[in-house]
Amino acid sequence: MNFGLYYKSMKFPSIFKISYISSFLYLFGLLFSLTELILHFYNKSLCKTEGCRIVESFVRGGDIVLLLIGILLFGVLFFLSIKQKFPNIHSVLLIIALATEGYLIGFQSFIIKEFCVFCLIIFAILFISAILRLFQGRRELAFAFLSFISIFFITYLVNPQINEIPSAQYVLLYSKDCPHCKEVIQFCTQMQIPVHAIEVKEVSGVLKSLKINSVPVLYCSQGNEKKFIIGADSIKQYLFANAVKIQQTEGVCPIFSPTECK
Numbered sequence: 001m002n003f004g005l006y007y008k009s010m011k012f013p014s015i016f017k018i019s020y021i022s023s024f025l026y027l028f029g030l031l032f033s034l035t036e037l038i039l040h041f042y043n044k045s046l047c048k049t050e051g052c053r054i055v056e057s058f059v060r061g062g063d064i065v066l067l068l069i070g071i072l073l074f075g076v077l078f079f080l081s082i083k084q085k086f087p088n089i090h091s092v093l094l095i096i097a098l099a100t101e102g103y104l105i106g107f108q109s110f111i112i113k114e115f116c117v118f119c120l121i122i123f124a125i126l127f128i129s130a131i132l133r134l135f136q137g138r139r140e141l142a143f144a145f146l147s148f149i150s151i152f153f154i155t156y157l158v159n160p161q162i163n164e165i166p167s168a169q170y171v172l173l174y175s176k177d178c179p180h181c182k183e184v185i186q187f188c189t190q191m192q193i194p195v196h197a198i199e200v201k202e203v204s205g206v207l208k209s210l211k212i213n214s215v216p217v218l219y220c221s222q223g224n225e226k227k228f229i230i231g232a233d234s235i236k237q238y239l240f241a242n243a244v245k246i247q248q249t250e251g252v253c254p255i256f257s258p259t260e261c262k
Contacts, residue, residue, distance in 0.1 A: 018132050019081060025132075026078035029125045033070035036118060040064060051114030053210070055104070070122060073097060077129070091140050094133060097126050099147035106155025165203050168196040170239070171219040173207070175200050180232040181216040187236050195239075 036046050040063065045052065056063040073093065080090040101123045108115050127148075133141045165171055172188070172195045174181035188195050200207065200215050207217065210228065218229040218238065229238045 018136055019084065022129050022132050023078060023081040025125050025129050026074050026081055029122060030071060030074035030078055032121065033067050033074060037064065037067040037071065040067065045118075047116055047118035049115060049117050051108055051112065051116040052118055054112045054114055054206075055108065055116045055119060058107075058208075074125075087138065088140075091133060091138050091144075094126065094130050094141060095144040095147060098130055098144040099151055101126060102148040102151030103155055105148075106152040109152075110156040165206055165219050166196055166198065167221070169221055170195040171221075172197040172235075173200045173203060173215055173217040173219065174198075175215050178215050183232050184216045184218075184235050188239065191239070193239050 032046075039045055052063075056066075059065055077090065077093060080086055080093075101119075104116075104119055105123060108119065130141045130144045165173075170193070172181075172184065174185065174197060176199065185197065187193075195218075200217070207213075212228065212230060214230065216230075216232055216235055218235045220227045220229060220238070229235045
């Protein structure tokens with residue numbers, strides 16, 4: 001009995017099934033990215049998290065660039081998987097893709113501390129596909145995981161941290177050389193409106209991600225509702241309309257008067 005032929009006949013179906021699973025994953029990634037691109041032109045998105053918007057804002061050209069790259073990547077991977085050709089190119093593309101994901105996931109984990117659900121799904125597809133390639137005997141895919149882990153932790157060590165906006169009902173973002181900011185601060189002091197004030201340079205990354213380029217800015221957090229009010233007049237009108245209830249709250253420390261807090 002030819003045991004070599006028997007072994008190959010037993011091994012072939014499993015590899016054949018793995019190839020089909022990989023092709024399905026690539027097709028799903030292609031359709032998923034294409035759907036998001038189409039929704040983009042209608043100002044809609046499959047991703048509803050804040051992380052999606054922040055990641056988009058840090059990419060030159062916005063999310064459309066990432067979507068086009070994703071469509072091209074999954075389109076090529078799907079073709080290579082179906083045709084079973086150019087296995088080395090297939091592996092190289094997965095290595096590059098997972099290395100890129102290492103930065104994107106690290107950026108979300110350590111810097112903005114918000115996660116893009118769309119990005120996580122794409123990462124999962126690529127991660128599972130790389131594991132399947134390992135099962136097919138493509139040992140070079142070990143470099144994909146090594147690249148991902150290395151870049152993931154390098155992101156933690158190298159990139160500057162973007163500070164978060166403090167947790168408070170009202171947070172005023174101001175600049176010391178901004179006359180309109182001083183106008184709002186004086187208004188809050190006179191009205192004894194409790195507002196947590198911080199310099200804009202401490203959270204400039206967050207404002208950049210939201211494409212806010214001017215101060216003063218008032219961040220309002222009321223339960224599940226979060227909003228940004230931009231401009232001195234708009235801020236004063238908003239606070240004047242909403243400050244009455246706050247002023248009735250006991251134990252509130254007025255803005256810039258820490259000595260009055262007991």
